[in-house]
Amino acid sequence: MIEFKDVTKTFETKQGTVHAVQDVNLKIEDGHIYGIVGYSGAGKSTLIRMLNGLETPTEGSVSIDDVEISALGGSKLREQRQHIGMIFQHFNLLWSRTVLQNIMFPLEIAGKSKAEAKKQAEHLADLVGLAGREQAYPSELSGGQKQRVGIARALANDPQILLSDEATSALDPQTTDEVLDLLLDINKKLNLTIVLITHEMHVIRKIADHVAVMESGKIVEQGPVLDVFKRPQQAVTKRFVNEEVTPSLTDTTAVVDQLLTKYPKGTIVQLTFHGDQAKLPIVSEVLKQYGNLDLNIIEGTIHQTQEGAIGTLYLQITGEQADIDGALAYLQKLRVETEVLNRE
């Protein structure tokens, strides 16, 4: 288990004291994929670097399985680092080494024999889907392949924890998904704890089970991913969730405005589904109950997260007011979150 206790990190600069991380308390259970999301400068990078001692907290403590990383130094810290893999946004591979030699690098550092290192590296190249490319140099690989080398290298010394520092931010959307699938696969196969930082909610939704949202060095919100997606509390979290759940929110607002103008009598509602609800035929249920109503679908999205689906649907309902009220009450009964939109 990873534990941050009252962690604060300040940097002294010419412009004054910068609080990169402030009063962070966080527990991460073994085997979880924990996402830390925030805009750049939020302090997430500083936070993740404390886990392998690349940064030390100014106050508070960081420990892994009751070993206080923030108090270690010298050879004890280096020994600990060998059990924590890390992958980077810009891959940070050695261009002078082949794929296989890059994967062997941490094994050489750990003092493994050449034969042993080679055998392990070949196995890892295979695991991350690089079989046949072992003798290539990084400059001959695509971005996705480079990150696969990065992942294989991070796994070389059988770590219990994998740190991911914006590992997919330099990749295109399709490659991002491939790399995320690989991380998910590794998490399941090796029961590895993954701590990842990102500024993309998409990454969190796709693989994380827990999420912490950071802003100005503080964790403003944390919890299971689905809970945070369902009921974002803070403004910054809402922004992240909206970006992801309704990428075209501004378009939708415009459409809603138009429809409100066009059909002043109609009622526009926004439905939000979580988990199993997303699988139910809710719209047709409503129509069966209230046959006199007309339903017009304006926009809808459904996303899969690690703990179930989450979706939104915009409907225009026209008909008798009594029927509309009845339908809304029926939706409430189905435990669908319903919001009637009005012009602001």
Added chain:
Amino acid sequence: MNDQGLSSYFKFSNVDWGNMMTSTWETIWLTLVSMIVVAILGIALGLLLFESTGSNNPLVKLLKWVVSLFVNVFRSIPFIILIVLLLPITQKLVGTIIGPRAALPSLIISAAPFYARMVELAFHELDHGVIEAAESMGATRWQIIRKVLLPESLPALVSGITVTTISLIGYTAMAGAIGAGGLGNLAYQDGFQSNNNAITLVATVIIVIIVFIFQFIGDFAVKHIDKRA
């Protein structure tokens, strides 16, 4: 009688080829020995400068100051004056001020700080993320030097030593003028002072060929080890 017309350049019958060979070997020997010593000293010094970046240790600051002083001072003193200036030191170090061995101290002292600067720059140009990656794996400082800094900056180190070596060849010729042996010595004494232009021409051509060969080897090596792009 020595004819000083242009045709004197081509009186190859005046050239003592045995002497020419000996001088050529002296020049190559001087170049190679000083190159090896400069490479070792330069890399060690460059590494020291790089590793002490941002250090507030007064000893380190003094070292940096001395190296930049050497780099700047030795670049501004004409090499021929430097040799004369260093004569007492040369006498102490190698026990003589005549012959190829006597040229070594001044060659090395003038080139090593310059190469150290290039080495330091080469290390600074490495992607810091790669060093951080090695740190995150638990590498020691020495492992980072041996497995990251040196191999990753090797093309820059090799092209740096190529440039340095070529200026060393020029310096050996100058050192020759005051009795260090080699092709410079030959061109000055047997060529210029004996009014034998053919010898000067042949010595020049051989020096140019040596420069070309070193440049070719350097370029070839860089091309072979550079796996970027």
